[in-house]
Amino acid sequence: MVTKSKNDYTTFWSILAIVIAALSIGYCFSYIIDLVGNGVERSSRAIAYLTRLMKGSV
Numbered sequence: 001m002v003t004k005s006k007n008d009y010t011t012f013w014s015i016l017a018i019v020i021a022a023l024s025i026g027y028c029f030s031y032i033i034d035l036v037g038n039g040v041e042r043s044s045r046a047i048a049y050l051t052r053l054m055k056g057s058v
Contacts, residue, residue: 025032
């Protein structure tokens, strides 16, 4: 037995939500890349600093 959805626009709204999500990611992509790049740079600086602290050269 097949149950018919009460809302005939379910597929439309699902596709619209996916499109909006994809556009949002595309719009923010450069910001996300910069954020990740800064995080990696800061992490490597912190690791280098901790290494120098452990060796006693600071």
